[in-house]
Amino acid sequence: MARKSSLRDFQTYLAGRLSDAAQGHGSSSWLGLDVSGEGWLIDLSDGGEIVQAPQLASVPLTHPWFSGIANVRGNLYAVSDFAAFLDSPPTPRNANARLLLIGARHGSNAALLVSRMLGLKKPENFTAMTADEAFPAWGRQRFADTDGRVWRKLAVRELLADQRFMNIGI
Template sequence: MARKSSLRDFQTYLAGRLSDAAQGHGGASWLGLEIGDDGWLIDLADGGEIVQAPQLAGVPLVRPWFSGIANVRGNLYAVTDFAAFLGARPTPRNANARLLLVGVRHGSNAALLVPRMLGLKKPENFAEQAADEAFPAWGRRRYVDEDGRLWRKLSVRELLADPDFMNIGL
């Protein structure tokens, strides 16, 4: 029972931080995601809202990484399985899976289905590395944490402008 309470407290805390970041309050923070063995960082202000992965309505004749349409409180979101989009194993639909509503700030109802959230990260705990020029612009920036783990930084604006991401049809 204590675990449910702790998870609920964490989600309430994280929702408050997301709200503050969206309104420009509070210090800079990143949200950590785990995709396969890879760590990803996203600006908290770009993170939008995090919700438990809801039931998705399937869409025919789309690429395998497009998971479908989600109804979140009456708003429809186009859901991309971020792991599958990256070429990793598709996100398992379990208790760890979350929907990250990333497009709202940028005028798009886009959402990323992610396998695991790793919580808030402080930018000052990371050192920037050389950009990976072989990777698409939305994921070129790389950082290493205090433990030596390499992380990629997701640029939501550039991801939403990427023609490959936006072209969901077969």
């Protein structure tokens, strides 16, 4: 039972931090994501709500990386499997899989399906690396953590403006 209350406390804490970041309060933080074994970072101010991956309604004639439509408390979200979008193996649908509702701040009900959340990260614990010019603009920024692990930083606004991401139809 203690584990459930700890998870509930963490979710409450994280929701508060996300809300503060969205309103421009508090210190700058990033949210760490595991996407097919790769580390990704997203600004808390760009990250929306995190929910356990619900049942998805499939949509015919869409790319394989488009997972479907999710109903989250009466709001419909277009869900993209971020790993599959990156041409990696699809995200396993297990207890760790999460939806990151990324589009609300930018006027889009978009969500990313990711392998798992890796918690809050402090930008001061990362060192900027040279940008990966071969990668699309939304994922060019790279950082190394204190352990030498390389992380990409997701630019949500640029991802939502990417034609490939927005064109789900085959």
